[in-house]
Amino acid sequence: DAKTTQPTSMDCAEGRAANLPCNHSTISGNEYVYWYRQIHSQGPQYIIHGLKNNETNEMASLIITEDRKSSTLILPHATLRDTAVYYCIVSSYNQGGKLIFGQGTELSVKP
Amino acid sequence: DGGITQSPKYLFRKEGQNVTLSCEQNLNHDAMYWYRQDPGQGLRLIYYSQIVNDFQKGDIAEGYSVSREKKESFPLTVTSAQKNPTAFYLCASSIDHRSPLHFGNGTRLTVT
Numbered sequence: 531d532a533k534t535t536q537p538t539s540m541d542c543a544e545g546r547a548a549n550l551p552c553n554h555s556t557i558s559g560n561e562y563v564y565w566y567r568q569i570h571s572q573g574p575q576y577i578i579h580g581l582k583n584n585e586t587n588e589m590a591s592l593i594i595t596e597d598r599k600s601s602t603l604i605l606p607h608a609t610l611r612d613t614a615v616y617y618c619i620v621s622s623y624n625q626g627g628k629l630i631f632g633q634g635t636e637l638s639v640k641p
Numbered sequence: 642d643g644g645i646t647q648s649p650k651y652l653f654r655k656e657g658q659n660v661t662l663s664c665e666q667n668l669n670h671d672a673m674y675w676y677r678q679d680p681g682q683g684l685r686l687i688y689y690s691q692i693v694n695d696f697q698k699g700d701i702a703e704g705y706s707v708s709r710e711k712k713e714s715f716p717l718t719v720t721s722a723q724k725n726p727t728a729f730y731l732c733a734s735s736i737d738h739r740s741p742l743h744f745g746n747g748t749r750l751t752v753t
Binding site: 564566571572573574575576579617628629630631632633634 | 674686689699700729731733745
């Protein structure tokens with residue numbers, strides 16, 4: 531079973547920030563938080579990951595709460611091409627790269 | 642361009658036939674993975690390999706087999722023992738087990 535809880539769906543207006551929440555209340559100290567997204571009928575795409583510090587790259591920002599029990603993925607200026615299913619995953623390096631994908635959040639960016 | 646190639650994109654087979662899905666990568670990645678996705682569901686891990694000539698079962702390995710004879714190739718065979726083979730199959734690779742996964746664009750298998 532997935533160790534994360536995400537809303538089933540969300541809407542966002544084009545050009546606005548999309549904030550996707552994820553709860554992972556049972557996360558262990560050595561587990562990272564990963565975010566991937568999947569555009570319809572394509573393979574998932576890696577977005578970002580982090581352990582306890584906030585992270586930012588060219589695609590998104592990841593905000594992890596101090597107790598690490600939840601996180602938020604932020605797409606700063608959502609475009610129509612960001613419409614996808616977003617998966618939040620927790621995993622540790624000693625799990626051999628195995629990632630357990632839940633059902634994710636279906637983000638719809640609207641004009 | 643470097644990447645992962647899965648072929649074919651669509652595959653149709655009759656029940657009772659074995660079928661092999663191709664996955665090739667030119668990223669020089671050590672680790673490779675096979676996932677299965679059913680409609681409206683997340684991905685489930687079938688098999689993974691961290692190095693050539695070695696692989697491990699994932700969560701739903703029954704009815705599937707793999708080989709890893711070359712670093713760049715990780716074919717998946719869906720055998721007749723797999724009770725519900727119709728699904729979207731995704732192959733992925735990573736530099737090692739600590740690194741993010743790169744996915745191919747999948748093969749949609751339909752068995753009738």
